[in-house]
Amino acid sequence: QVQLVESGGGLVQAGGSLRLSCAASGSILRLEAMAWYRQAPGKQRELVARLTSGGTTNYAEPVKGRFTISRDNDKNMVYLQMNSLKSEDTAVYSCNIEGLYLESYFPSSFNSWGQGTQVTVSS
Numbered sequence: 001q002v003q004l005v006e007s008g009g010g011l012v013q014a015g016g017s018l019r020l021s022c023a024a025s026g027s028i029l030r031l032e033a034m035a036w037y038r039q040a041p042g043k044q045r046e047l048v049a050r051l052t053s054g055g056t057t058n059y060a061e062p063v064k065g066r067f068t069i070s071r072d073n074d075k076n077m078v079y080l081q082m083n084s085l086k087s088e089d090t091a092v093y094s095c096n097i098e099g100l101y102l103e104s105y106f107p108s109s110f111n112s113w114g115q116g117t118q119v120t121v122s123s
Helices: none
Strands: 003-007 010-013 018-025 028-039 046-051 057-059 067-072 077-082 091-103 106-113 117-122
Touching: 003 091, 003 106, 018 028, 018 091, 018 117, 028 067, 028 077, 046 067, 046 077, 057 067, 077 091
Parallel strands: 010 117
Antiparallel strands: 003 018, 018 077, 028 046, 028 091, 046 057, 067 077, 091 106, 091 117
């Protein structure tokens, strides 16, 4: 299987910045869509940003112009640069990656999730 590990979360004051990272490991053949989701207390998980293998991005309306998703295929990494953070951005952020990996010598698709990293923005 493919494992994802996020890092970069923490406590930041409103107006500050954080950069989240997500590292994928395993017998990866190809990475396709990569995305970041978040879940605030008492709310449903929501898509924050998504980046396809072709470079198409889409962002949730509340983060447009403030967050940027990027990827490094050579390192099997996806990033989320978060600027001008607001208290309403406080949530657990999780990465999600789709792609192909080698399972018992055969290519298989995967859709993996990270464990999540807490982002807390103080006002």
